[in-house]
Amino acid sequence: MxxxxxxxxxxxxxxxxxxxxxxxxxxxxxxxxxxxxxxxxxxxxxxxxxxxxxxxxxxxxxxxxxxxxxxxxxxxxxxxxxxxxxxxxxxxxxxxxxxxxxxxxxxxxxxxxxxxxxxxxxxxxxxxxxxxxxxxxxxxxxxxxxxxxxxxxxxxxxxxxxxxxxxxxHFQWFNREYASFDDFLATFSSRKRKNVRKERRRVVEQGLEVERLTGDAITAEHWQQFYRCYQMTYAKRSGHGGYLTPEFFACLQRDCQQQILLVIATDGDTLVASALYFFDDTTLYGRYWGALKDYDGLHFEACYYQGIEFCIEQGLQRFDPGVQGEHKIMRGFEPxxxxxxxxxxxxxxxxxxxxxxxxxxxxxxxxxxxxxxxxxxxxxxxx
CATH class of the missing domain: 3.40.630.30 (Gcn5-related N-acetyltransferase (GNAT))
Incomplete structure (x- = not known):
């Protein structure tokens, strides 16, 4: 060798x-x-x-x-x-x-x-x-x-x-052949199940619409709006615009888009938050999140619940949402x-x-x- x-x-x-x-x-x-x-x-x-x-x-x-x-x-x-x-x-x-x-x-x-x-x-x-x-x-x-x-x-x-x-x-979610998100929630205790439903309902009550996009449905404008959200959130959290450049995401759009899920949240006609995932035949990977302003429960909806629904729909076995975050536990992510x-x-x-x-x-x-x-x-x- x-x-x-x-x-x-x-x-x-x-x-x-x-x-x-x-x-x-x-x-x-x-x-x-x-x-x-x-x-x-x-x-x-x-x-x-x-x-x-x-x-x-x-x-x-x-x-x-x-x-x-x-x-x-x-x-x-x-x-x-x-x-x-x-x-x-x-x-x-x-x-x-x-x-x-x-x-x-x-x-x-x-x-x-x-x-x-x-x-x-x-x-x-x-x-x-x-x-x-x-x-x-x-x-x-x-x-x-x-x-x-x-x-x-x-x-x-x-x-x-x-x-x-x-x-x-770390904390990850596993698909135990759930037929739907409600089927997954049925495994929760009553109080914890009510908490998740209340959290998801709160997003709707704020007038937000959340959508999942894959492949060619993700347009150049979506990518630009996502990067604006990503950069603003990174700057707020870390004092800089993030490790990744607009050119990197342009390369992803050109070469990797068929393995990407983009979750977008809109308030009226304005895209206000976005979460970027990758996926393969078995696993969904939550990677980047950004928002132009704070909404109650939106991070959990865009970064966790939408990912779980996608896994159930696509038959993916596992969801790795990224490192850290004990708040994942109460939402069904296992250590x-x-x-x-x-x-x-x-x-x-x-x-x-x-x-x-x-x-x-x-x-x-x-x-x-x-x-x-x-x-x-x-x-x-x-x-």
Missing amino acids: RCQFIHSMESIDAERWNRVVGSDYPFLRHQFLSALEHSQCIGDTRGWHSHHLLIFDDDQLIALMPLYLKQHSYGEYVFDWSWAEAYQKYGLQYYPKLIAAIPFTPASGPRLCHTLNHPEEIHRLIHKVTAHLDSTCAERHYSGWHVLFPNADDSALWQQTHAAQRIAC VITESYHQLKDPEFFGAIQHFVEEEATMVKKYQAEARQALPFKSTSTD
């Missing part, structure tokens, strides 16, 4: 890349990663340097990793700022570091894609990859490598390595464990990190158990 880094998605043909990815997980598609590059959401001035890893058997591409060289920890959603501070305290450099991740996208998915079928070949691949990452970090003085938000199949591979496993608790894997070059710091993530895991699992107790379902609905 031979490993090679590439520093732009332009260095590899889209069909060749997507064939090895082998799924319709939207964030690993060549078109999505290219959109981030072409729109300069990532690049030399943004602290995200494309460093994708290709693995060949002779001249045949058999595996790949979405890999970035990072100069900071923004836009990752696996928080290691305290690790960087500890390095600095002892006169060491935490950056640059290598991460296998999708920029600004905390959605679990493949992180080592391959075309292999036999377990012994896959075992040889994961050890070839980790050895190459280790040697690259040693030769180029990177502090280490990290794999963020791998899915279950990927996690089984990374558990075979020497990397430290870190876990977190699930997400994983990341971390290997640091410095043995003393790596030992400390291993101890840290073990202690952290105990707290995360306790929190998950407590969150499950707060779910709105009747006692038998998740048995």
